[in-house]
Amino acid sequence: MRRGPVYNPRTMPVYLDHAATTPLRPEVLEAMTPYLGGVFGNPSSGHAFGRAAREALDDAHERLARAIGAEAREIVFTSGGTEASNLGLKGAAWAGKSRGHRIVTTPVEHHAVGHSLAYLEHFGFEVVQVPVDRYGRVDPADIDRAITERTTLVSVMLANNEVGTLEPIAEVAEVVHAHRGVLLHVDAVQAAPWVDLDVASLGADLVALSAHKAEGPKGTGALWIRRGTHLLAQQHGGSQERHRRAGTENVAGAVGMARAFELVRAEREITVPRVRALRDRLAAALADLEGVEPTGHPTERLPHILSVIAHGIDGATAAQALDLEGVAISTGSACTTGSTEPSHVLDAMGYPADEARGALRLSLGRSTTTADIAEAERVVTAVLARLLAMTAPAHGVAAG
Ligand SMILES: Cc1ncc(COP(=O)(O)O)c(C=O)c1O
Structure with a gap:
């Protein structure tokens, strides 16, 4: 081979x-290794093998939550930043469909956001892109003007992955929440390792994260869902991740992501x-x-x-x-x-x-x-x- x-x-x-x-950081690999080997149980199993895996998964929720200023129950582990944004956007759009169908965003989002929203357009959602300036920054006043009574969701990234520009998220959050019932989704995949991320004070309702931009494993990410936010699951089956994401959990990935984010925060x-x-x-x-x-x-x-x-x-x-x-x-x-x-x-x-x-x-x-x-x-x-x-x-x- x-x-x-x-x-x-x-x-x-x-x-x-x-x-x-x-590259995967050696300390992260070390944290993951037991869960790629001896500790192989299914976290949903009631026996000792399952309990060991469940303990590690619960601990990963706690540790990632602490690293980003969240509560453990607000975190759903996913297969990456792409799935996190798919779940956040589609889940929130469908959950709010009876109240409205308009979604406001920017034209500089990663395709994980842009293509998820384009998909929603096929089902009658209206997606409005607010223009950006020469630097790729959106004006929060333009976001404000684009929000109508039929708007349920706004999606603006924390920082752009191609040119590195930071979006004015605090100001965007302020204008979004001046409109009752409108949710803000933030793709923080590229920014999270580099900014002092505290999701609770960011002003967003949904935040997408990925492990592999932070020396964690590929194929692992997380969606932070502010407590009380209503979301429809986008993948169905078992009751994992509090019914928000079906499928046997990637325990090693979750452990690795939590360790990677702890190290990022500490350093x-x-x-x-x-x-x-x-x-x-x-x-x-x-x-x-x-x-x-x-x-x-x-x-x-x-x-x-x-x-x-x-x-x-x-x-x-x-x-x-x-x-x-x-x-x-x-x-x-x-x-x-x-x-x-x-x-x-x-x-x-x-x-x-x-x-x-x-x-x-x-x-x-x-x-x-x-x-x-x-x-x-x-x-x-x-x-x-x-x-x-x-x-x-x-x-x-x-x-x-
Ligand atoms: C801003 C942004 N969003 C989403 C993604 C997708 O994340 P993942 O590769 O974990 O699916 C990336 C990765 O390039 C990104 O830079």
Whole structure:
């Protein structure tokens, strides 16, 4: 059997795609290991094996809740951030259908939100996208104006995964809750490891989270549901997760997610300034290149994401060239079977498709080192300078 590379930061290429996923943290793997081996019981079983698994699962609810400022019963473990948003949005939309069918959102949401809402449109829901500015930020006053008597749900992300812009959630929550009975769903998947997340004071009713952006396991996430919020389950079968998500629970995943979020919370004060400084150093190096324009908000942004447009070059070509030179980054676009779709996020921010083609996203993580950034600085500036020189006449665009 052919094996893929095993991540070893000393021997591997520089990994600058932590917004896509992060490596599993050894302490998290250690916490999960018993539940991938000896402690294999079904948490719904009444015998000793089941009880051991149930205890671990209950403990994971408690620990994740403590790490995000929630109550254990408000947490539903899911198969990831995507399922969390599917459950939150569809569950709340259907539960509120007799009161209204209008849902307000932004055009820069992750597809886990955007496509869930597009699905709901097939069933008579009306989805209204409130525009964002050049930085990808929504104006809470526009959200306010879009809410009518028929509105039951608003969905705005905490921070954008492509350009890193933070949305003004506190202000959005204020305007949403001035309208009685309207729920606010927040996709916090990309932001959660990087902001001081306290769901109870965020002002939202539903918050989607994912483990693998925080050095936890892939395929595990959670939806926080404010106590008292009515939601219809979207997957039916057993009575797991207080009837809100049927199916035998992923005990190891839940344990791993809780451990990952505990570590993130305990270390955030140290991690965030260190990663931000490294990101800013890389940003400064790229800013020296003529034809490279930063995207997203200059200050209201996540500390680990650096997003740029290299004018006149193709982002996919640049990412490929960087891969060959030992730096793993991503483009700002979703690639599907050979064709590169322009990013819906940059489109909503007002970038024409030919400019959005040059989008690149470099994202750091807790495990990123100063040596990684020194190497990336050297390689990325050299590769981009080479590609920009090849397309020199095309990038006479003002970078600003
Ligand atoms: C903002 C945002 N929402 C949702 C998701 C999906 O999360 P998951 O991969 O856990 O399904 C992602 C992952 O890229 C994301 O960045």
